[in-house]
Amino acid sequence: MKLSQYGYDYDPATMLARYPADNRDESRLMVVNRADGSIEHRTFRDILDYFDEKDLFVFNNTKVFPARLYGNKEKTGAEIEIFLLRELNRDLRLWDVLVDPARKIRIGNKLYFGDDDALVAEVIDNTTSRGRTLRFLFDGDYDEFKTALFALGETPLPKWVREKVEPADAERYQTIFAEKEGAVAAPTAGMHFSKHLLKRMEIRGIDRAFITLHVGLGNFRTVDVEDLSKHKMDSEQFFVTDEAAQTVNAAKRDSRKVVAIGTTVMRTLETAVSTGGMIKPMEGWTNKFIFAPYDFSVADAMVTNFHLPLSTQLMMVAAFGGYETIMNAYKTAKAEGYRFGTYGDAMLIL
Structure with a gap:
């Protein structure tokens, strides 16, 4: 895969979300099935319809500081x-x-x-x-x-979203489960989860685990080489606790779905996985760069936002969902008026 393959017709004036949805779980949700490439259009709060009791959502609990x-x-x-x-x-x-x-x-x-x-x-x-x-x-x-x-300090909202930070950004450019301070950018897929949605997850018996990856500005660094194998990701600090590793491994052993909530979670899981497909408790720094072809070892599904052209996040999503499937989904998203970027809508890849 080459850098140029991840470009698409993008107009920030009409496609980029400058502000978040009024309520976290009311963003739109595109559901993409990897098996047949089919697409459904839902609202984010409907995400639980696709999962059963004891399935596992893995979240990133990093906290953005006023950087x-x-x-x-x-x-x-x-x-x-x-x-x-x-x-x-x-x-x-x-x-x-x-x-x-x-x-x-x-x-x-x-x-x-x-x-x-x-x-x-x-x-x-x-x-x-x-x-x-x-x-x-x-x-x-x-x-x-x-x-x-x-x-x-000021909330470090990316300036390509909006030049002027507003008071509401201090709360909205953050997940509701943010706990471990150290990120300079938010794990945006997790921002769609509301207190009400987490409570519904609990009632339905859907499990959760938390890892930590302190998101850095490397997520937004421009890829300037056509040969992706020559691109070097910036290192980011991560932590996988014993509890998180045991929870993920139990789900894997019981053949329950493991859902990575965002590219930061996916990168962390793929960094901490052993050759046997199980997660090891560990902490350190990762510069793992995931692009096709890549064999994912842990997650069965993932939630992600609609990423900008030529971004490393798009490359990871395409590796997981399939290049043709994901690029077709992005064309559909544009035609259907989905909102792209940090404050945009979400995609569930099954």
């Missing part, structure tokens, strides 16, 4: 934007960040954030062409520092 900050450079006062990627050292207040515009920032520069310069950071390393390591200069304890840092 975007705006500040000024010392002396010149030039406006800069900082995107927090990950904490490198808790005690030293070191963070890996992206800076925009990067060309104006040098090692030794001080950056000021908030009213009355509430936070100050010093650039101590240039790690990539755009990346930097910052050391925040803060006299208080760690909890006070983290509170001050996140109070200045």
Whole structure:
């Protein structure tokens, strides 16, 4: 498979969702059957109609933190934007960040954030062409520092969705089961699940398990090689607990359906699977890049959004659902007015 095979006729003005549905479980749901390529059009809250008692949904419980900050450079006062990627050292207040515009920032520069310069950071390393390591200069304890840092931060809604973040995004650009802080982008398939839908799952006896993959900006990085085998994914931190592994493995042994809720869950399961097809409890970093042809070992079904052209998420979905089937589904989605992207509608692949 080549990069160019994952392009399609895309018009963001008419296809991209700028805002979420009024209610989480009222997005549209396209149901795609891999066996015959058939398509059904439903509402997301109907998803439980396709599963039985003891089937298992696997969710990503990562939590998005307010990763975007705006500040000024010392002396010149030039406006800069900082995107927090990950904490490198808790005690030293070191963070890996992206800076925009990067060309104006040098090692030794001080950056000021908030009213009355509430936070100050010093650039101590240039790690990539755009990346930097910052050391925040803060006299208080760690909890006070983290509170001050996140109070200045903004919800990191992708700017291709909407330039201006609104107050409602703080809640909607997050799943309702978000718990483990560390993501700079939301696991969007999970955002369709409401409290009411989770309660209905419980009543029907559909099981759930939670893994953690802290979603990074690598999900949005442009693939710039035609030969996909030469593309390198950014590494993302993940955690699979003993409980999650045991729950998934029990479902596999009992021949119950395992449903990956999103590409981040699918990547984590395929990273943690053993040669015998069972999940191992583990934690670490994964840069696994899944594209066709690929033999999936764990999930029997997956839920995903409609992804942008040439994206690694689309490549994974096409590997799972079948290239022709998925690309036909995308043509159908466009014709039927489905909403694409982060805040868009959902697809269930059976």
